[in-house]
Amino acid sequence: MSKQLKQHAKRPTARRGWISRVFGSILFVGLLYPIFIALIASPSVQKHATFKHMWKFPYFVQYDAPEKYGLAPGKTLNINITTPDNCTLGAWFVLADPFYQTLRSTSPAQLSPLTEPTVLAAITAHPTILFLHGAGGTRAASFRVADYRAYASRLHTNVLALEYRGFGESTGAPSQAGLVRDAYTAWAWLLARGARAEDVVLVGESLGTGVTAQLARRLASEGVRPRGVALLAPFASVARLVEAYRLFRLPLLRPLQSFPWGIKLLKRMVHTEFDTLAAIQEFNAPTLVAHAQNDREIPHAHSQTLIDALVEPLLPALEPGMTLTTEEALALQKQQEARSAKRGEIVKTTHVPKFGMVEEFKGLRASFVYVETFWGEHRDVGNQEGVVDEMAKLFRLGVYRSD
Ligand SMILES: *[C@@H]1O[C@H](CO)[C@@H](O)[C@H](O)[C@H]1NC(C)=O
Ligand SMILES: *[C@@H]1O[C@H](CO)[C@@H](O)[C@H](O)[C@H]1NC(C)=O
Numbered sequence: 001m002s003k004q005l006k007q008h009a010k011r012p013t014a015r016r017g018w019i020s021r022v023f024g025s026i027l028f029v030g031l032l033y034p035i036f037i038a039l040i041a042s043p044s045v046q047k048h049a050t051f052k053h054m055w056k057f058p059y060f061v062q063y064d065a066p067e068k069y070g071l072a073p074g075k076t077l078n079i080n081i082t083t084p085d086n087c088t089l090g091a092w093f094v095l096a097d098p099f100y101q102t103l104r105s106t107s108p109a110q111l112s113p114l115t116e117p118t119v120l121a122a123i124t125a126h127p128t129i130l131f132l133h134g135a136g137g138t139r140a141a142s143f144r145v146a147d148y149r150a151y152a153s154r155l156h157t158n159v160l161a162l163e164y165r166g167f168g169e170s171t172g173a174p175s176q177a178g179l180v181r182d183a184y185t186a187w188a189w190l191l192a193r194g195a196r197a198e199d200v201v202l203v204g205e206s207l208g209t210g211v212t213a214q215l216a217r218r219l220a221s222e223g224v225r226p227r228g229v230a231l232l233a234p235f236a237s238v239a240r241l242v243e244a245y246r247l248f249r250l251p252l253l254r255p256l257q258s259f260p261w262g263i264k265l266l267k268r269m270v271h272t273e274f275d276t277l278a279a280i281q282e283f284n285a286p287t288l289v290a291h292a293q294n295d296r297e298i299p300h301a302h303s304q305t306l307i308d309a310l311v312e313p314l315l316p317a318l319e320p321g322m323t324l325t326t327e328e329a330l331a332l333q334k335q336q337e338a339r340s341a342k343r344g345e346i347v348k349t350t351h352v353p354k355f356g357m358v359e360e361f362k363g364l365r366a367s368f369v370y371v372e373t374f375w376g377e378h379r380d381v382g383n384q385e386g387v388v389d390e391m392a393k394l395f396r397l398g399v400y401r402s403d
Helices: 003-041 043-051 097-106 116-125 142-155 176-192 207-221 238-243 260-269 276-282 301-314 326-346 385-395
Strands: 076-082 088-094 128-132 158-162 200-205 228-232 287-292 348-352 356-362 367-373
Touching: 003 043, 003 260, 076 176, 088 142, 088 176, 097 116, 097 142, 116 158, 128 142, 128 176, 128 207, 142 158, 142 200, 142 385, 158 176, 176 200, 176 207, 200 207, 207 228, 207 276, 228 385, 238 301, 276 301, 287 301, 287 385, 301 326, 301 356, 301 367, 367 385
Parallel strands: 128 158, 128 200, 200 228, 228 287, 287 367
Antiparallel strands: 076 088, 088 158, 348 356, 356 367
């Protein structure tokens, strides 16, 4: 083949490649992207993406054998709790370790299976954690069992771990209001069995922090004060999660956010709020927020947003002029310096080598502790021993217990 002929043979293929790429892009932008947006706007797709309740790992759980998942024999009672709107919620009640050890050492033969009267005794003898889990999975998921064990042994608390409606073996379908109702029902279950409000600590993980925040806000509005609230790997609100949403690392919603109507559309598309940023301002009980810097599911910036919002009303206001002259810019800089000096006075910060950072301050209505760890990722930040010990201190549990 001559040179000329070769070039002739090449050109059409090159052009076809170029054309098909342009055509592909147009197809994607014009057709597939709207389909994608329509899909994620659909309430049922969002419900599955938010709650992931159909992922019932580990599969085929033997709920009546918590021992299979690492809990000591006769330490856990498998129960059902019925909600006012007739959902049956599966739950485990795990005994505080000191209580369990006493039972074990004083029973003559093999420990018999746990019974309800023993649970009642444990509820009055030890504080209890109401554990509100994150998206997906069952109450038997290994990283959750790791939490129950850490709390029972290190905090000396009982743990009530329930499965929300639609999760695990619980009946019904999940929704924001439904999950909050489930949490309130479990709270009432404890109080009906002799727990005082000041004996119960609310602990939420990931999606469960949204539920916990709504429950804590509701209790505060009723003038009821739990012993404490812990938000482990929380998010500021669903809207803020959506802003940074990525699928396979692609910021797929970014194009919409470039237009005011796109932002409006996104806001209207989101069917769950879980607005923890608003709720946390109303908390009336000591609150611990913990987040790992190596959390790849929910960035720790969400926790920093929550903490900053709590500190904000304690700082001198920032009053920038509309157009900044040199003097105004200087004044603004002074204000900012004054604010960060004031933050330094209000917030006691401790850097702990190899562990992370602890910030403590008194908010308008409650004391707050923020623990930012180096490790723990998303699922395990709540059972880092350093985090659990901060819970012990703030909530007066374990070796810090005082009633
Ligand atoms: C709880 O309810 C489920 C049905 O929702 C049932 O299969 C299970 O046996 C019940 N468990 C207990 C301990 O009653
Ligand atoms: C509650 O739900 C169960 C099934 O989970 C059903 O058998 C029962 O009739 C319901 N009761 C009421 C009052 O709706």
